[in-house]
Amino acid sequence: MSNVDHLKDRVADAPSGNWVYRVLPRSAWPYAQLARWDRPIGWQLLMWPCxxxxxxxxxxxxxxxxxxxxxxxxxxxxxxxxxxxxRGAGCTYNDLVDHVIDSEVARTRSRPLPSGRVSRFEAKAFLAVQAMVGLLVLIQFNASAITLGILSLAVVAVYPFAKRFTDWPQFFLGLAFSWGGLMGWAGIFGGLAMAPVWLYLGAVAWTIGYDTIYAHQDKEDDALVGVRSTARLFGQNTKRWLIGLYGATLFLLLLAYAAAGVGFIAYLGLLIAAVMFAWQILVLDIDDSDQCLSLFKSNSRVGAVIFAGLVLAIPFA
Structure with missing residues (x-):
């Protein structure tokens, strides 16, 4: 197989050394790309609030x-x-909705649907399979968490269309991606309290922040095709907005921690996260696409640090 033929089956912004391309047969690559298995950052950021x-x-x-x-x-x-x-089902659904837009944006036109490597029928069938797996997972929880999981589908359904009617599609992404901030608590206690609500709101602010950084990669193409985003809205004031968004994240998580009565180590983890947020804002160059992608991905480490602090604060004995 020539290098040219090999590259035709790749997606422009996906790492070529990913396990997908080393382990899966070539025929499975388009489906793995639809689900973004070659880009784990998405499911990681969805997982951390949970x-x-x-x-x-x-x-x-x-x-x-x-x-x-x-x-x-x-x-x-x-x-x-x-x-x-x-996350795989959501990305597949998003690609079905954005089929035409993706064909007009340089970073996304190599995706399976706009490149013609997967038909819309095949993508819909794959979406159904992934949704069934998600349902099998969901029904392992209690009734309260199951109900919350079902309610989240309304937000998930709206998100791909948000960029067409608002400058704040990242807000709708935050509502969807942060939903686990409610479900984890409900899975243990069978209901909600203020602690998970504060945590959920903090995760929403975090999501708007990191996805604004991500959206700066596409702002020129987005302007040409009429796609709206907080990256375009904030423009040169992005750093100021990030100070507010990341500051709100930390404040709301502090409220969640206080309401739940967590130990000192959890607050230490939050302090480390604050330093990581400050570093992102300090070094950000909104016109450097590679750096924007790298800083966006660094938020998985932020999520891990916050989780580690909470786990180490649990008095297991």
Whole structure:
């Protein structure tokens, strides 16, 4: 196979050394690309609010002498599997909705649908399979979490259209991507409280921030095809907006921590996250697409640090 033929089956902004291209047969590559398996950052960012909420609930449950470690670990596994499945389903749905727009944007025209490597029928069938996996994961939870999971579909359905009617599509992404911030708590306690609500709102602000950085990669093409985004809206004032958004994230998480009664180590993790946020803002060059992608991806490390702090704060004994 020539290098030219080999590259025809790739997506422009996906890492060529990913396991997808080393392990899966070539015929499976377009489906893996639809689900973004070659770009794990998406499911990671979807997963972290779920993990935060579970760990926040575990801290509170431990204080009430109600912590089940086995249930906590099982829920983490479910949230991991559900994040991979539903992020893949969401991306497939998004590509179906944005088929025409993607063909006009340099970074996305090599995706399976606009490049013609997958038909719309095949993409819809693959979407159904992924959604079924997500459903199988969801029904392992209690009734409260299942209800929340079903309600999230309304936000997920609206998001791909948001860029057509608002300058704030990142807000709608935040509503969808942060939903796990409610579900982790509900999965433990069978209902909600202010702690997971504060956490959810903090995750929404975080999502708007990091996805604004991501959207700066496409702002020129977006302007040409009429796609709206906070990157275009904020423009040269992006750093100021990020100070507000990341500051709101930290403040709202502080409220969540206080409401749940978490230990000192969790706050230490949040302090480290604050330093990481400050570094992103300090070095950001909105006209450097490669750097924007790198800074966007660094938010998975932020998510991991916040989760680690919450886990280490749990009084397991």
């Amino acid at each position: 993990f935060w909420s579970s760990a926040l609930a575990a801290n509170h449950a431990a204080d009430l002498d109600q912590l089940s470690v086995s249930l906590f670990v099982f829920h983490l596994f479910l949230f991991f599997a559900g994040s991979v499945a539903m």
